[in-house]
Amino acid sequence: MAKGSSDILFDRADRRSETAKINSERAVAELRYGRPVLLRFETGTVAVLALDCVAPDDLRRFRGSGPDRVSLYLTAYRARSLGLSTLGPVALAIGAADFETVSRLAYGTKAASDVEWRPAPEWSCLADLASLALLLPAFLCRQALPGDPAFAGCLSLGADELREAMAHEARFSEIARTRVPLRDVTAETRFVIFRGGLAQRDQLAIVVGEPDVSRPVPVRIHSSCITGDLFASLKCDCGDQLREGLQLIAQRGGGVLLYLDQEGRGTGLAAKMRAYGLQHAGFDTIDADAELGFEADGRRYGAAVSMLRALGIGAVELLTNNPAKIAALEAAGIEVRARTAVLGAITAENRNYLVTKTRRGGHLLDWPAIAANHG
Numbered sequence: 001m002a003k004g005s006s007d008i009l010f011d012r013a014d015r016r017s018e019t020a021k022i023n024s025e026r027a028v029a030e031l032r033y034g035r036p037v038l039l040r041f042e043t044g045t046v047a048v049l050a051l052d053c054v055a056p057d058d059l060r061r062f063r064g065s066g067p068d069r070v071s072l073y074l075t076a077y078r079a080r081s082l083g084l085s086t087l088g089p090v091a092l093a094i095g096a097a098d099f100e101t102v103s104r105l106a107y108g109t110k111a112a113s114d115v116e117w118r119p120a121p122e123w124s125c126l127a128d129l130a131s132l133a134l135l136l137p138a139f140l141c142r143q144a145l146p147g148d149p150a151f152a153g154c155l156s157l158g159a160d161e162l163r164e165a166m167a168h169e170a171r172f173s174e175i176a177r178t179r180v181p182l183r184d185v186t187a188e189t190r191f192v193i194f195r196g197g198l199a200q201r202d203q204l205a206i207v208v209g210e211p212d213v214s215r216p217v218p219v220r221i222h223s224s225c226i227t228g229d230l231f232a233s234l235k236c237d238c239g240d241q242l243r244e245g246l247q248l249i250a251q252r253g254g255g256v257l258l259y260l261d262q263e264g265r266g267t268g269l270a271a272k273m274r275a276y277g278l279q280h281a282g283f284d285t286i287d288a289d290a291e292l293g294f295e296a297d298g299r300r301y302g303a304a305v306s307m308l309r310a311l312g313i314g315a316v317e318l319l320t321n322n323p324a325k326i327a328a329l330e331a332a333g334i335e336v337r338a339r340t341a342v343l344g345a346i347t348a349e350n351r352n353y354l355v356t357k358t359r360r361g362g363h364l365l366d367w368p369a370i371a372a373n374h375g
């Protein structure tokens, strides 16, 4: 049969942003399997490995015959928690250090800050990749030459491609809608599932009653918290806020609760549990995250905006204590006409968490109202 353009069933050449997304997702998968990814910058190519996903043997292979070529790259947040004066990310030539030493330098609470850290380039794509992959943002890096045989089978991703993928990440469309009766909500509730974004995670909107979209719609944007929402953990106020949020929406005659797949303020369940470990050792919720390399709150709300738009909602009464959520919606053109506090409950175990959110996170917690609400 003659070869012609009609033979091509999947021509992606003209779908740049889709290709960028697919490549970015492939890079996430490679990193999670402990394999190197070749990151292309304007200044050259760097092979990177996510430390969170590698074993001692992977480090040995990555070093190859040139132990001096491998550096450990850490974020500015980790650098600051190490007490380094630099405000940017840092790197360290790891030489022949063993895997345990490298891990301790990356995450340890008593990691030596007297080793020779140097300022590193602002490769924000590394923090972005870690965030998409739900991995701790610590990377092993090694310069790679074009066609380097050591990395012949590795995926190559342009930093610009990842940037483009992130810019287009928040396009969600409805894929399923069905009634799910809830024990504590008398109004009819429908679960609407949206698909899109990077890493293709499905997101949930719970539509309560028949919201009137010609007026500001009561909306709660709730980040998932398996420990609090599902198991009633005493360490946070999430479960109470989830249930109160739904009830408030029902009392107002209808609205929407967006249940975002953003465990641990977007860092993922594994990182959140490691942060809890650090909290048991005395760190507060923000410092524990910084110790692992995370900023105070890196959540993105593009998915929420996209879902609200798809539901025909342009103005909301937002049920939250978190000003960042208000700012994110307004920046995206969704009007926040009013804010209503969601009180939750104070427990001996979550008091420090709530104090830190108020003092350091800028949350608008109404302490007397919470105390009055829950006795």
Ligand SMILES: Nc1nc2c(ncn2[C@@H]2O[C@H](COP(=O)(O)OP(=O)(O)OP(=O)(O)O)[C@@H](O)[C@H]2O)c(=O)[nH]1
Pocket (backbone or CB within 6 Å): 221, 222, 223, 224, 225, 226, 236, 238, 241, 262, 263, 264, 265, 266, 267, 271, 272, 275, 276, 285, 289, 319, 320, 321, 322, 325, 342, 357, 363
């Ligand atoms: N990293 C980290 N995440 C936590 C911790 N405690 C709770 N979380 C997460 O924090 C998020 C809380 O989300 P939300 O319920 O939306 O709360 P919020 O940002 O305080 O905003 P509002 O409740 O709307 O005022 C969830 O993703 C939890 O899993 C913690 O100590 N560390």
Ligand SMILES: [Zn+2]
Pocket (backbone or CB within 6 Å): 225, 227, 228, 229, 235, 236, 237, 238, 239
């Ligand atoms: Zn919680």
